[in-house]
Amino acid sequence: MQESIDPQIVALRTLQRQDRKLTVYERKLRVIPKRLRELDTDLRKLESMLDAEREKLEETRLFQSRQESQLQDEEVMAKTSKARLGQIKTARELNATQRELESTRRMITTRTEEIAKLQKAVSETEQRITKMDAMLSQLRSQAESEKERLATEKDRLERLILKARKRREKLTKGLDIDTLRTYERIRKRFPDGMAFVPAHRERCTACKMMIPNIIYMQLMKGREILACESCSRLLYWSGHFADDVEKLEPKPKPAPGSEEAAADAS
């Protein structure tokens, strides 16, 4: 059927297919730097969380050691008061010293409890840090291998793009300059780069709008390339290309166990 239609249709369709591949390669290549940045951001986030935990640990330890030296002072105070009790002459003095000793003992109890709490916090933070440290080194090695993979992928895509561009250059030579210009102009307007699309069952397959009958009839003749009135993409009739029809109307797979399936298997 292809021999009877305008060769421009065939040429433009081939170019569109080539460009579709190129668009996919280029899009894949564009996301690589973003992915690399994400990897670094994740690492930095965990690193700064870990730094914060370490700082917190340092502060708690410092506070704990201050509490411990205060406890030592209080213990000395208690000892001194106790020793003084033996040398006391008056009842008033005795009272005062006993009160002083009691209050020091209360302080010692409170501080000892406080120190135990701090010690608990310290060991909890230490455990957290150990876990995060392990996570960080795991993440680092994952990021490392992911970066290697991305570098290989980048090389591969760049080679494919180079090849695809050369191929497209050859393909554009087979096209009328006006057709090519229109195609390029439309292509830039759509992120998927689809500017030459099949019309199928009286609809534009890109925007899904109905195509007026008169235009559809012309498309079926295959003598010219016409634009979709809704999305302005260029159109051709799907019926001119068997693989388009197959793609647009995939045959349902025969149910397993049916005669057709058995025939397929043989």
Ligand SMILES: [Zn+2]
């Ligand atoms: Zn359309």
